[in-house]
Amino acid sequence: MDWQQVLQVIEARLPPDDLATFRRLHKSFTGYPMNHTCAAFYDFIATRELSDLLGSFRFQRMTQIGESLSTLPLKGRHVLDVGAGGGYLAEYMRDELGAQVRVTDLSTQSLRRLERSGFQLLSNQAKTFDYILCADSLGEVNSDEDDWLKAPENEGDPGYPEELEQRYGLAGKLSPLKSLLAPDGKVLLFEPVKYPGFWKGTGQLLSNRGWNTEVHDPVPTWYVSAS
Ligand SMILES: C[S@@+](CC[C@H](N)C(=O)[O-])C[C@H]1O[C@@H](n2cnc3c(N)ncnc32)[C@H](O)[C@@H]1O
Numbered sequence: 001m002d003w004q005q006v007l008q009v010i011e012a013r014l015p016p017d018d019l020a021t022f023r024r025l026h027k028s029f030t031g032y033p034m035n036h037t038c039a040a041f042y043d044f045i046a047t048r049e050l051s052d053l054l055g056s057f058r059f060q061r062m063t064q065i066g067e068s069l070s071t072l073p074l075k076g077r078h079v080l081d082v083g084a085g086g087g088y089l090a091e092y093m094r095d096e097l098g099a100q101v102r103v104t105d106l107s108t109q110s111l112r113r114l115e116r117s118g119f120q121l122l123s124n125q126a127k128t129f130d131y132i133l134c135a136d137s138l139g140e141v142n143s144d145e146d147d148w149l150k151a152p153e154n155e156g157d158p159g160y161p162e163e164l165e166q167r168y169g170l171a172g173k174l175s176p177l178k179s180l181l182a183p184d185g186k187v188l189l190f191e192p193v194k195y196p197g198f199w200k201g202t203g204q205l206l207s208n209r210g211w212n213t214e215v216h217d218p219v220p221t222w223y224v225s226a227s
Contacts, residue, residue, distance in 0.1 A: 001056055001057055002057075003057060006053060006054065006056070006057040007026075009053060010022065010050055010053060011023075013050075013053075014048065018048065021044065022044060022048075025037070025040050025041045025044050026041060028040070028041070029041040033140065033141045033142055033143075034141055035106055035141055038106055038107075038140055038141050039106040039107045039108070042085065042105070042106070042107035042109070042110050043107050043108065043109035043110070044109075045107075045110075046107060046109035046110045046112070046113045047109050051085070051086035051087075051110075051113070052086065054086065055086045055088055058136070061136070061192060061221075062088055062089060062092075063220075064220040064221040065089060065135050065136075065190050065221060065223075066089065066092050067220040067221075068188075068190075068216070068220055068221060068223060069089070069092070069093060069097065069133070069188075070096075070097060072131065072188075074093055074097040074098065074099040074130075074131065075097060075098035075099065076098060076099070076100065077099050077100065077130035077131060078099075078100050078102075078128055078129045078130050078131075078182065079093055079099040079100065079101045079102070079129060079130065079131045079132070079133060080101075080102050080103070080104065080122060080125075080128075080129045080131075080132045080133070080177075080180060081093070081101055081102070081103045081104070081133045081135070082104055082105075082132060082133065082134045082137055082138070082177065083104075083105055083106070083134060083135065083136070083137020083138065083140075084103035084104065084105050084110070084114055084119070085105060085107075085110055085137070086110070086113075087103065087110075087113070087114045087117055087119065089133065089135055090103050090114065090119060091117065093133070094119075099131075101119060102119065102120050102121065102122050102125070102129075103119045103120075103121060103122070104121060104122040105137075122180075125180055126179050126180060127179070127180070127181065127182055127183065128180060128181075128182060129180050129181055129182055129185050130182050130184070130185050130186075131185065131186055131187075131188055132177050132180060132181060132185065132186070132187045132188070133188050133190075134173075134174070134177075134187065134188065134189050134190065135188075135190040136190055136191060136192050138168075138169075138170055138173045138174070138189070138191070139168050139170065139191040139192075139193070141169075142167055142168045142169070143166075143167050144167045144168065148163070148167060149164075149167070149193065149195065149198060150195075152195075152197070154197070155195065155196075155197030155200075155201070156197075160197065160201045160204075161201045161202075161204045161205035161208060162205070164198070164201045164202065164205055165205055170189065170202060170205065170206075171205050171206055171208075171209045174187055174189070174206070174211075174226065175209070178211075181227065184227070185227065186225045186226065186227045187211075187225065187226045187227070188223055188224075188225050189202070189223060189224045189225075189226065190221065190222075190223045191222075193222070194218070194222070196218075198222075199215045199222045199224065200215065202215070202224050203215040203224055206224065206226050211226040211227065212226065212227050213225070213226045214226075
């Protein structure tokens with residue numbers, strides 16, 4: 001299903017009042033991507049039990065991320081899933097890969113749902129996590145309304161990493177997570193972006209901010225690990 005089809009199914013499923021709310025929240029989130037519009041949109045999705053439907057739109061994407069995660073030694077390790085959303089990757093890591101998973105998210109209603117699925121939330125846990133997964137979450141709130149990322153000519157610009165930060169704020173969002181990592185812990189950053197320049201730029205940006213970074217190959221999908 002593509003996104004337009006998902007939207008049609010969601011709209012067909014909702015009663016009229018909810019439909020108006022859904023359209024408003026979707027418009028706010030896509031027009032003004034900020035933490036509060038993001039949280040309000042995903043709160044609505046969680047309370048109307050639409051997470052599975054939204055997940056079906058990303059099935060292939062989640063499979064690719066899962067494939068990358070399956071190559072890591074997660075068994076028995078402490079993992080924090082940041083932006084766990086519908087919890088599918090969190091469940092995969094817990095139930096299939098044997099990790100001990102905690103979750104956090106901007107959306108409190110998503111967190112309530114995750115708690116009902118048996119997940120513990122992030123509390124005060126400095127120096128705890130062997131891995132912190134950020135999968136298609138941190139880049140959702142950005143200020144790239146003129147699609148700078150998509151223009152190939154920007155990739156060669158020496159100022160690319162810093163402009164990337166001005167637009168996506170990935171380094172700023174990762175910074176507070178550093179204190180939660182165990183001594184040999186790593187952050188795993190996945191974003192649904194296929195431009196090699198984005199990954200090179202993200203690796204460079206995080207190195208500039210003091211992280212040890214590694215950019216992983218595009219197959220099955222790009223990601224950066226940082227410690
Ligand atoms: C597209 S869903 C991805 C869910 C899950 N990580 C996955 O890959 O299936 C994005 C989720 O990230 C959350 N999110 C976005 N920005 C975040 C942030 N800065 N911190 C925590 N959660 C965030 C949203 O609330 C939403 O639940």
